[in-house]
């Protein structure tokens with residue numbers, strides 16, 4: 001089974017699958033500078049909370065290799081400045097800050113310049129390998145939620161290319177093929193940049209998973225007429241009380257799932273939880289370029305001068321979430337249960 005990876009560390013540089021060009025062009029580009037990593041994250045060449053964190057982590061490794069000084073204090077200062085720059089690339093996915101904090105700790109612990117350069121590469125590779133193991137574990141915990149013939153809706157792309165490998169929300173579907181379980185996925189196209197239409201369909205079709213594409217506006221009618229048995233999505237930040245930020249449109253699916261009496265699951269690694277964010281109202285919601293809405297493939301579809309509101313995320317409140325699937329198991333979306341994950 002072909003399960004693609006979007007971020008590969010090779011010969012001291014990042015080989016990045018440019019997700020903006022999928023599904024028609026499968027192109028890996030080489031990133032070997034911090035600004036190139038920043039631009040790749042901000043432009044969604046690399047996207048998906050864990051993948052953003054992994055790319056930024058390798059960005060810190062590139063920083064350490066780009067400053068030739070042998071003075072450890074000077075090198076630490078320069079690399080931490082670059083890390084701070086990378087932290088400004090996107091505001092919502094907490095994995096970016098979680099990964100950079102881990103990298104900053106590795107920088108701070110280093111005693112010599114050579115040790116710093118070695119340790120940041122090792123730490124970034126460790127973050128990537130851990131995420132791959134975590135995502136497979138999320139898939140293992142998610143799979144028993146589904147039975148043969150189930151029809152599951154998802155939005156955006158929380159697949160292998162949004163993580164180190166396997167994905168979060170899509171992980172059970174990849175594993176279902178290995179286990180002979182027949183699941184059908186209904187993928188919302190995910191306006192405005194079509195992560196569902198371009199990426200989720202591409203990943204699942206390559207893996208031989210049954211997938212049907214719908215527009216976001218078809219979600220309610222599809223739940224009503226296609227016997228959807230569950231909804232599963234990824235997350236970009238889970239607040240301490242279980243409120244979960246994810247791609248715009250997720251909140252609406254949670255409301256619809258409640259209305260239709262079907263379970264709504266969030267799949268997220270512990271690296272996506274942020275105990276310092278008390279609830280969903282405190283999660284920063286990225287607003288992106290209006291052109292993402294007024295243009296499709298560079299062709300303008302809305303009148304010049306139209307006002308645009310383009311929030312990239314919304315928040316599913318904890319009371320609409322059936323369970324949050326993590327590498328440690330499925331947790332109820334409440335403060336006590338979440339706190340136990342980190343105890």
Ligand SMILES: CSC[C@H]1O[C@H](OP(=O)(O)O)[C@H](O)[C@@H]1O
Nearest residue numbers: 047048049156158162234246247
């Ligand atoms: C496995 S995290 C995937 C998560 O990230 C996506 O956002 P974006 O495409 O803007 O990076 C989306 O919210 C997915 O659910």
